[in-house]
Amino acid sequence: MLEQGEFANFKESYPQPRVTQDALPYWEAVRNKKLLFQRCPACSGAIFPPRSICPMCDAGAKPAWEQSKGAGSIYSFSVVHRPPSAIWKSHAPYTIGLVRLDEDYFLFAEIEGKPEDMAVDKRVQVNFPDREVPLPTFRLV
Amino acid sequence: MKKPDRSLGRVAAIVGMGDAYADEQNVKDPLQLANEATWGAIRDAGIKKDDIDILLTGRAPWADRRPQWNNIFASYLQLPVRMTTELTFHGAGVNAMIGQAALAVAAGVADYVLCVQADAVQLFIDATAVGAATDACPQFEFPYGPTIPTIYAQLACRYMHEFDVTEEDFAEVAVQRQEWAVHHPKAAKRKHGLITVEDVMKSPYISSPLRRWMCAVWGPGGTAGAFIVTSVERAARAKNPIYIHGFGTCTTHEYLCERINLRKSRIPLGPLPALTTTGAAYAAKEAYEMADMQPQDMQLAALAGNFSHTVLVQLEDLGFAPKGKAMDLMRSGRMRPGGDFPVDTNGGWMGFGQPGISVAADSLVETIRQLRGNPLGLKAGNNPKVAMAYSAGGMLACHSAVILGTEKS
Incomplete structure (x- = not known):
């Protein structure tokens, strides 16, 4: 390769x-x-x-x-079952979606929670999990 | 917005076409593939290599990412030219070469323009890993671990939500692409044979709601397409000219996080924010206006459907179905083998596969072969005389539509 x-x-x-x-x-x-x-x-x-x-x-x-207050709703989402490379394998399945913040802008981000609980328009709140690379994520409210 | 001069749809024609293919038993790199296709096109056009004034390519092949790949190829051909450049709005640039070549001919700066694209992803790179690194925003998307399907799945999710489309509908799109693909000797998914909706629904999720069968594959191993464009006057002396009736292009963004935050656009995209109407609608409208034709005048179409839902969205944006209603057209059977409106006759990007950036050249090759009546796979049953070849590039970003026909307008 x-x-x-x-x-x-x-x-x-x-x-x-x-x-x-x-x-x-x-x-x-x-x-x-x-x-x-x-x-x-x-x-x-x-x-x-x-x-x-x-x-x-x-x-x-x-x-x-x-x-931002960090509050919003799920505009769209996708559960990643086949990640892009080996490092993500232990993390999968994980959900990535577009979140519409209440201040009326969108973030593309991970949405933490069970894949089966994800749905368009569900409310989410920003989260800052302790990870190797600091990133804002969202979790279902 | 300035409208293109309608007379541009009567100035140029494709007089030479060449194609080339590689696989694991027959490994070729992009330079070799482009070379083979180019010499095929030169012979087909009945010209000499030194008759070429301008060389256009799309962006550098994924399997050979050297900058100025167009100039590397000109050099490889020992072809000093007046002008060469890459049209780099993703895969759509490969389709847009035809329109840019027509402009050069119309402006009188070229007698013959060579348009060529090659790639060989499957033979040389790990496209799953490289794909997202290329097309996801490196600041606000890529750090979350998406793949290209994950990014496209955001539209799939919205399309299902807004128009009550189901995963079974997406499965039907895959089934119909495969009906054409099984007849094409170079199609990546030919070996799997015909499939059913149940087969698709049993395939694993790649990135929900997209299952494996709802996605294009990074194959066949390698392909190239080369096209020689000249004036309609010169084309009158060619043995099998294909006339360029219209072309249109547009781009609306680079990354999805930019697109969803777009709140106004002079290119009509419906009420914003939204994802379900793309710039394809505008690119196609320009092409139809230039050609003085309507969507219903198209007798064949080649789409850029890398996933089931993009096939549907494109059918709508190109004017073949009202917004949200492409499944009605899909279920009508008109686009299947034997139908009166054959679409994606090589299996499309899902069935033929996506050998890299050259996938847009493959769609042009298929369109020209069907218009000339010599496809490698199944022949369209309706003897098409006029066809739409559309290409998309990037994450719903770039769009190019070309209308081609067998008769001078």
């Missing part, structure tokens, strides 16, 4: 997020078990993923950071 460049290492360890400059405050907050998102001061729209200028209106405004 030919393994190429940047793809060579991820099978042996959980992948770290490739952090962008725009998202530095987001990841700093995750380390403190807080969930941040941005809002445009001009159009009031919730912005995610983070940006340096609001892409949703023509004001060209710099988004402001806000703390």
Whole structure:
């Protein structure tokens, strides 16, 4: 098997997020078990993923950071039975879904809980489990 | 938004087509496959290699990810050209080469444009691992451990939820793709024979609600397609020209987490936020307008259905069924072997398989072969004269539609 460049290492360890400059405050907050998102001061729209200028209106405004309450509902989900690589095997089956936060933006994230309990529109709350790679997840309420 | 000039649907034709295949007993890398297909296309067009002015490829093959792969291939061919570039909006770029070649011909900067794509994922890389690393957002998606099916399954979940579609419906889509695939000598799933809804429902979940049979496979081993585009005037001297009646493209995002957070779009995607209408609708609309045709004028179609639910969403977005109603068309039997609207006649991405980025070239090859009446697998029963070849790329991101026909418009 030919393994190429940047793809060579991820099978042996959980992948770290490739952090962008725009998202530095987001990841700093995750380390403190807080969930941040941005809002445009001009159009009031919730912005995610983070940006340096609001892409949703023509004001060209710099988004402001806000703390999310971390409460939302399941918009869509999928239970992963065949994971992408060996490191995930002991974790499977796990659920990954799109969560619609009450502040009206979406996160793609793991939803903790029994696969059979998952359903569209079920309420979820953010969680910050102690793991090798700190990530916000959600759990069924 | 500026509309393309309708006359662009009357300027160019494909006069040469070549295809190439590899498997475990007959290993070829992407350069070898592209070379074989290119020489096939050159011979088919009745031209010389040095008649080619421009070389287009899609993005670098998964099995040979060197940047500027198009230039590597030009060099391999010893083909100095006026211009060469990759069209890199995922797999859709491979389909979009045909439209870009027509533009170059219309602008008078090229007599002949070579469009080529090859790949050989199964023979060279672990696509399950590399796939998600490529197509998931490396910051907000990939760290959670999704596969490509997991990302696509978010749409499957919403499609079922919004339109009361069931897993058994998804199984029926797989059954019908397999009905064509078993007749194609190069189809990756041919060896499994015909299947039933029960067979599909017994196959294990890959990423729910998608079971193994509802997913494309990373095969056959390798494929390539090469296409030579020239003016309709030159095409008049060719032995078997295929006319380019219309083309349209668009892209709406890169990662799914961007797409679901999209709240307004000048490309119509229905009320947002939502996932169940894609940019395919807009790409197809442009192609139909350029061709001065309607969806019902299409006598054959090649989709980009890598999963059961994307087949259904594409049938709707391309105008063949109302939104949420593609299963009615599926159940009508019109798209099956012997039907009056054959679709995915090589088995589609699910049945023929997905040998990598070249899968979009395989759909073009199949469309041209059916229009010329010389398919490798089962012949469409309705003698199609005009067809839609559509390709998707990325996570519902990039879209390209081409309308091809046997007669000059």
